Amino acid sequence: MNSLAFEDMAEETRRAVDEADRFEELSPAVPADAVDLKPVPRIAIQAFCESDGVADTVETAARDRRMAKAHVKVHKGGVAAAIDFYGSAPTPNLIVIESLSDPGGLLEGLERLAEVCDAGTKVIVIGHVNDVSLYRDLIQRGVSDYLVAPIDLFQLIGAIGSLYVNPDADPLGRTIAFVGAKGGVGASTVAHNVAWSIARTYESDVVLADLDLAFGTAGLDFNQDPLQGVYEAISSPERLDEVMLDRLLSKCAEQLSLLAAPASLERPYDHSESTFDSLVELMRQGAPAVILDIPHGWSSWHRRLLASADEVVITAEPDLANLRNAKNMVDTLKQLRPNDVAPRLVLNRVGVPKRPEIKAGEFTDALGLDAVAVIPFDPLVFGTAANNGQMIGEQDERHPSAALFEQLSQVVTGRAEIQKPKGLDLAGLMSRLLKKG
The missing domain is CATH 3.40.50.300 (P-loop containing nucleotide triphosphate hydrolases)
Known part of the structure; x- marks a missing residue:
């Protein structure tokens, strides 16, 4: 191999290193427990988000390979938007609701949402209040899970997967x-x-x-x-x-x-x-x-x-x-x-x-x-x-x-x-x- 070829190789290598460094800066760190996430089956999921951060997390999770079979749609607005939407539309397999309300307002809204939900629909609530008593109240009212914001995509995928994976399997x-x-x-x-x-x-x-x-x-x-x-x-x-x-x-x-x-x-x-x-x-x-x-x-x-x-x-x-x-x-x-x-x-x-x-x-x-x-x-x-x-x-x-x-x-x-x-x-x-x- 002549010296010119070696120079071209070295220059291409340097460019590749620079590109790799830039890519690594943009790539998120993968937590150790991400490897244990279960793939989500072929279900319909609709999310109603009140903050851009949660909406972005749901959209990012929807693009993950473990969510490849699920059909995910993100809407703006929380419980009130979901109540209006399902007043004239069937509910999907899973509804993800983000709420900025206080515990009383959240519970009231969910009771109204239950009136328009079809049988078999599961609900995950993403709230901004870390309260054990609120969590217990939500579970007693039939909510499948309660996550406290801010959340990452691995928490969301894990929560969804746990609802649809048979624990005895x-x-x-x-x-x-x-x-x-x-x-x-x-x-x-x-x-x-x-x-x-x-x-x-x-x-x-x-x-x-x-x-x-x-x-x-x-x-x-x-x-x-x-x-x-x-x-x-x-x-x-x-x-x-x-x-x-x-x-x-x-x-x-x-x-x-x-x-x-x-x-x-x-x-x-x-x-x-x-x-x-x-x-x-x-x-x-x-x-x-x-x-x-x-x-x-x-x-x-x-x-x-x-x-x-x-x-x-x-x-x-x-x-x-x-x-x-x-x-x-x-x-x-x-x-x-x-x-x-x-x-x-x-x-x-x-x-x-x-x-x-x-x-x-x-x-x-x-x-x-x-x-x-x-x-x-x-x-x-x-x-x-x-x-x-x-x-x-x-x-x-x-x-x-x-x-x-x-x-x-x-x-x-x-x-x-x-x-x-x-x-x-x-x-x-x-x-x-x-x-x-």
Whole structure:
């Protein structure tokens, strides 16, 4: 690579860093308990707000991925406006009322609202008085919940979700989507090793879905050759249930199940935006962790799955094309998921001999992200594991990459934070790996 290309790369990196800094200044912090929020079902919600702050919060919450199925409309005005509106219109599943009135005025208004409400309509009140006795009075009168302003969108989504999620139902599993910034960067290898690591480390059920129907490698990596899998699941969505899914899954380990891709070119695989919705929802009901191995690409269904996942992991190699693609993906996903943690970054095949590379620190600075894992180039161990149908931890549990996959599994399951490597001696690590070879 000539000096001019390196100068262009450096200038593009500097611009990317500046853009990332500006974006981070505008991005809200995501509280730790946001990951426990339950998705809101397909319901109609109408809010009557007396202050701009609460109205803005409701509108922001309506754009969150966990509210994607709900239909939300915001009106100006409080209880009085709601009474006038529903005097000639049916009430929705849920009414959110903000009130600036004193407790007496609020209770009087709600009694009048009850006269025009249809049976089954729930009410959440947002008030400006922090009073336990008021809360008890509201609950006794049938109000579903009382929130004290100011509120944030996570409080509101949590309150709505708690009204419509069966407390006796099993919790939904965590969806973790893996995708490559470029084709062939090893995103599937990372996904498969993390799935295996989660199942082994936490002794928890994991479902791995290989969504690259034409060229998926999960079956090869786990030495499985199932006759059915993802294609059969999405071909008959009306028949898909727990029994059918269980029949389509193949067992890779004690607590790791695989929904394999056909890896066949007998037919084209033209997916619609919602092709995988029912399948993902069903898998989440049956396993605490659902790993989505998503092929590189950018279609409506790629965008939908990445936007709706609980965690997104982008795997990239340290070159300019990967940096550009990863930057585009990170920026787009931050806009699609403004209330979620940023995508996780894995740098793979770092330290390829004689290959010009962008330094890991410069790469991550350009994206405004810390790398969850920096995986060194080791073709012998990774190639042997792939040929044997094994994961790295099975091939050599003391290999440095096995520990990296375990650390990544802790981060994406919400059990650990990213640990910045202190003075990573990549040259020394590569020297030890080459001696092993």
